[in-house]
Amino acid sequence: MPGSALSSTTPAPRARRRRPVGEVVLGVDTHRDAHVAAVLSLTGAVLATDEFPATAAGYRALLNWARKSGTVGRAGVEGTGSYGASLSRYLLAQPRRFTWVRLALGRKRESAFLTWDDEPC
Template identity: 55%
Template structure:
């Protein structure tokens, strides 16, 4: 019987943080979007977010918007789980026409 080994995938994620919810996107090692999901901005929601990401494979990096504001609690939690976090700056939309 021939067995095909599944390659080990590393994933990265980005999290758009808000007061009540965080929206996460997960990408494979080729940059393809694997999925998006929204979680409560609570300790339970932080655990659910990381559990969801880990179901996609090994998380190597998470970009979090607003690590000093709405993303602060999530960032602290991810650090306790030994996840590498980078801060993603909010875009400066001043002077741009509304969509």
């Protein structure tokens, strides 16, 4: 249309950030170079997934990313005796502390389910 102020192309949709849903659960599949994380609701709905480098900066980014979905009250970390050991130590050192709970998965695999302590450090 001549003289029309409207563009003929549709603008790209804006990315929508999910609103925090209260308490969420963080799950992490650990690997040598990167960790894959998922944030779940307490009912088990997957809210978000992403990959982070297996570095100190990556651990900070992972936890900050997870907190955008809600209050991280629990975390399941696979491989706490190997590739997930540093991430587990990072989570356990947080001001609102995680408690390490060993899961009996056999001698070759070690994982942990980490929960927040209610008492301050």
